[in-house]
Amino acid sequence: MGATVALQVTVNGESHDSEVPARMLLVHYLRDELGLTGTHVGCDTSNCGACTCLVDGESAKSCTVLAVQCDGAQITTIEGMAGPDGELHALQEGFWAEHGLQCGYCTPGMIMAAADLLERRTADGPISEQEVRKGLEGNLCRCTGYHNIVKAVQAAAEASREVAA
Amino acid sequence: MQTPAPCEYSRATSVDDAIAQLQALGGNARILAGGYSLIPMMKLRLANPGHVIDINPLESELNYIRQEGNEIRIGALTRHVNMLESDLLSQVFPHIFREAEAVLADPVVRNRGTMGGSLCQSDPAEDLSGVVVALKGEAVLRGPGGAERVVGMEEFHLGPYMTSVQPTEMLIEVRIPTHSGFGGAHEKVERRAGDFAIVAASAALAIEGGRITFAGVACSAVGPTTLHIERAEKALVGQAPSEDLFAQCGQMAAADCSPNSDGRGPADYKRHVAGVLTTRALSRAAATAVS
Numbered sequence: 001m002g003a004t005v006a007l008q009v010t011v012n013g014e015s016h017d018s019e020v021p022a023r024m025l026l027v028h029y030l031r032d033e034l035g036l037t038g039t040h041v042g043c044d045t046s047n048c049g050a051c052t053c054l055v056d057g058e059s060a061k062s063c064t065v066l067a068v069q070c071d072g073a074q075i076t077t078i079e080g081m082a083g084p085d086g087e088l089h090a091l092q093e094g095f096w097a098e099h100g101l102q103c104g105y106c107t108p109g110m111i112m113a114a115a116d117l118l119e120r121r122t123a124d125g126p127i128s129e130q131e132v133r134k135g136l137e138g139n140l141c142r143c144t145g146y147h148n149i150v151k152a153v154q155a156a157a158e159a160s161r162e163v164a165a
Numbered sequence: 166m167q168t169p170a171p172c173e174y175s176r177a178t179s180v181d182d183a184i185a186q187l188q189a190l191g192g193n194a195r196i197l198a199g200g201y202s203l204i205p206m207m208k209l210r211l212a213n214p215g216h217v218i219d220i221n222p223l224e225s226e227l228n229y230i231r232q233e234g235n236e237i238r239i240g241a242l243t244r245h246v247n248m249l250e251s252d253l254l255s256q257v258f259p260h261i262f263r264e265a266e267a268v269l270a271d272p273v274v275r276n277r278g279t280m281g282g283s284l285c286q287s288d289p290a291e292d293l294s295g296v297v298v299a300l301k302g303e304a305v306l307r308g309p310g311g312a313e314r315v316v317g318m319e320e321f322h323l324g325p326y327m328t329s330v331q332p333t334e335m336l337i338e339v340r341i342p343t344h345s346g347f348g349g350a351h352e353k354v355e356r357r358a359g360d361f362a363i364v365a366a367s368a369a370l371a372i373e374g375g376r377i378t379f380a381g382v383a384c385s386a387v388g389p390t391t392l393h394i395e396r397a398e399k400a401l402v403g404q405a406p407s408e409d410l411f412a413q414c415g416q417m418a419a420a421d422c423s424p425n426s427d428g429r430g431p432a433d434y435k436r437h438v439a440g441v442l443t444t445r446a447l448s449r450a451a452a453t454a455v456s
Binding site (some may be wrong): 003005021022023024025028041044045046047049052058059060061063064065066068069113116117134135136137138139 | 166167168169170171172173174197200201204205207208209217219221267270271272273274276277358359
């Protein structure tokens with residue numbers, strides 16, 4: 001198996017100390033070691049983005065990151081998006097309100113990639129359809145339900161703008 | 166479920182430490198930067214290093230974009246997103262970096278993928294290599310004892326997935342000469358968003374007093390490495406920019422490239438596209454240079 005390596009990560013605010021094989025991928029650590037199965041494995045080749053989560057606030061395809069590379073990192077998965085009292089994140093609300101999912105397989109990755117997109121955005125005005133489509137280029141929807149996904153992200157951005165205003 | 170074969174892992178504490186580790190491990194180790202090329206290759210058993218040396222802890226030493234005299238220097242661990250968003254790069258090299266980075270893979274990959282990884286992967290269809298070839302950038306390779314050598318891109322890229330970086334060497338920096346009156350462009354045709362190019366063309370021009378003083382033309386995905394279209398560059402320097410001239414350069418690119426037929430298209434189609442994209446990139450580069 002190769003040597004194990006010590007790993008300390010904070011996932012959704014909770015600290016974990018583990019010994020993992022060097023070759024273990026972050027997505028397998030999250031799913032199999034921590035039981036956080038909201039992060040999905042899709043293509044396994046860093047194309048589809050289903051496994052996207054946030055590592056130190058930046059979106060990453062967790063099927064293509066070794067778990068040990070995240071030593072000391074703060075990780076957010078879909079399970080960490082809702083508030084402590086279960087209140088949905090603006091993006092989750094947006095996907096619900098705009099029917100942004102069909103089978104739901106790509107949804108966690110879409111939401112995590114969209115969270116990075118909205119966080120990084122510096123422009124003030126409403127986010128355009130084109131901007132959302134460019135921003136989610138790394139995430140594939142096998143139902144091809146992109147239209148409502150884009151509307152969901154736009155709705156979430158709008159709701160966040162209203163809160164900030 | 167795909168997972169890499171068992172391997173050992175260590176973190177580098179400095180560039181010289183990474184090189185010392187490479188030396189100690191005797192050719193059995195690979196440098197891990199962004200990981201979006203190396204890890205998929207390890208999962209597919211196309212790369213089987215016994216040991217990976219993680220250089221991500223070297224952000225402060227290797228992630229930078231700065232101007233020194235008539236050169237821009239980019240650290241090997243500079244992420245694609247840093248190059249996409251760099252005001253310095255878009256000011257000194259309008260708009261070639263921003264155009265290439267905007268179509269390179271996707272935003273999630275660009276968060277982690279690096280300059281050094283792009284060049285060292287030596288994938289002939291990769292976008293950033295085209296930009297560095299067109300700009301006539303040079304790679305700084307450091308070896309044991311701090312010995313450094315500087316190699317041009319022709320010497321750096323030996324073939325698909327092959328570079329002149331030795332097993333105990335590491336790419337640490339890319340140096341790119343600056344030009345006044347600069348304009349650049351990157352044109353790409355891809356099957357779908359985020360894919361490698363069917364064909365891409367990168368053009369870099371400097372125009373002063375109505376004459377072309379510097380020309381760089383590179384085509385991606387139409388040869389064993391990113392191709393430098395030397396005949397077109399020679400035809401451009403000293404001339405006044407014109408659409409006729411750029412059309413001739415497109416014909417040269419189409420004639421001089423060597424595409425293969427594959428799932429991305431037949432060779433004659435790619436040859437045609439290389440010509441069209443070269444002409445378009447030169448035309449837009451010239452418009453930027455004189456604006």
